[in-house]
Amino acid sequence: MRLEVDITSKEYRNAAGERHAVISGLKFTLGTGEVGVLVGPSGCGKSTMLRIFAGLDHDYQGHVSRPPGVRIGMVFQEPRLLPWRSVEQNVRLVAPLVDEARLSALFAILELGEHRNHFPGELSLGLARRVALARAFAIEPDFLILDEPLASLDQALAARLREQIAMLVDSRSVMTLLVSHDIDDAVRLGDRVFLLSPRPTHIVAELPIPTPRGARSEAGIAAIKADIAQRMTATALESANVTMARISPREARED
Numbered sequence: 001m002r003l004e005v006d007i008t009s010k011e012y013r014n015a016a017g018e019r020h021a022v023i024s025g026l027k028f029t030l031g032t033g034e035v036g037v038l039v040g041p042s043g044c045g046k047s048t049m050l051r052i053f054a055g056l057d058h059d060y061q062g063h064v065s066r067p068p069g070v071r072i073g074m075v076f077q078e079p080r081l082l083p084w085r086s087v088e089q090n091v092r093l094v095a096p097l098v099d100e101a102r103l104s105a106l107f108a109i110l111e112l113g114e115h116r117n118h119f120p121g122e123l124s125l126g127l128a129r130r131v132a133l134a135r136a137f138a139i140e141p142d143f144l145i146l147d148e149p150l151a152s153l154d155q156a157l158a159a160r161l162r163e164q165i166a167m168l169v170d171s172r173s174v175m176t177l178l179v180s181h182d183i184d185d186a187v188r189l190g191d192r193v194f195l196l197s198p199r200p201t202h203i204v205a206e207l208p209i210p211t212p213r214g215a216r217s218e219a220g221i222a223a224i225k226a227d228i229a230q231r232m233t234a235t236a237l238e239s240a241n242v243t244m245a246r247i248s249p250r251e252a253r254e255d
């Protein structure tokens with residue numbers, strides 16, 4: 001099972017009808033059981049590319065090939081729960097075959113047991129995100145797409161859920177793409193970290209993390225985080241240089 005991505009370009013039109021490029025030259029593959037983490041500046045096009053990978057947006061130039069019949073579990077950046085359905089109904093709606101034992105286990109893992117009969121309007125954002133995670137896990141996905149799933153959770157809970165995501169991914173060899181602004185999440189969960197440029201986005205660096213998730217030492221994690229931070233700084237400088245290069249010497253002098 002393999003995801004192949006080769007998006008030459010993706011554009012949006014604004015309200016005035018002007019086109020602006022969001023993705024330009026995004027190319028990578030991802031295999032079974034691999035976790036790819038996408039890290040990039042706000043607004044660069046991460047959510048846009050996840051929608052394309054999930055097959056929800058076909059309006060782009062290029063090619064994305066998902067394994068045929070792949071079961072996709074997706075957590076959107078906003079929890080997107082049906083407000084008139086309870087927590088349990090929201091999950092059962094997408095996973096009608098889930099049995100009671102598995103559902104209870106999932107709610108226990110995500111610390112949602114007491115909220116089972118609550119409605120989305122009664123939940124905090126962090127709780128709603130956990131329901132969205134339960135919904136994605138309940139279908140027993142082969143391909144998990146997670147858009148900042150651990151945002152707005154406290155550190156201790158985020159760490160527990162990170163463990164659960166890692167367990168799920170490793171136990172079933174789930175192909176996973178995760179967007180995160182948190183380098184710590186990226187390094188603890190990812191097998192490969194993709195650093196993205198500002199819009200129009202493309203991969204500026206790809207960092208493989210060969211040590212298996214469970215065997216990473218705190219010192220090893222700290223070293224990779226430092227490497228990523230350094231590369232991100234270099235990328236920011238690089239894109240600043242690109243901007244400068246587009247300005248003619250005369251304009252630059254006048255600035």
Ligand SMILES: Nc1ncnc2c1ncn2[C@@H]1O[C@H](COP(=O)(O)OP(=O)(O)OP(=O)(O)O)[C@@H](O)[C@H]1O
Pocket residue numbers: 012013014022041042043044045046047048049077199
């Ligand atoms: N439906 C749309 N129509 C027009 N422009 C859009 C649309 N959706 C997103 N955009 C624009 O495309 C760019 C990328 O948006 P996207 O939501 O993919 O960014 P992102 O990397 O996920 O940002 P963040 O980290 O803040 O979530 C932004 O400039 C955004 O304004």
Ligand SMILES: [Mg+2]
Pocket residue numbers: 046047048077147
């Ligand atoms: Mg986004």
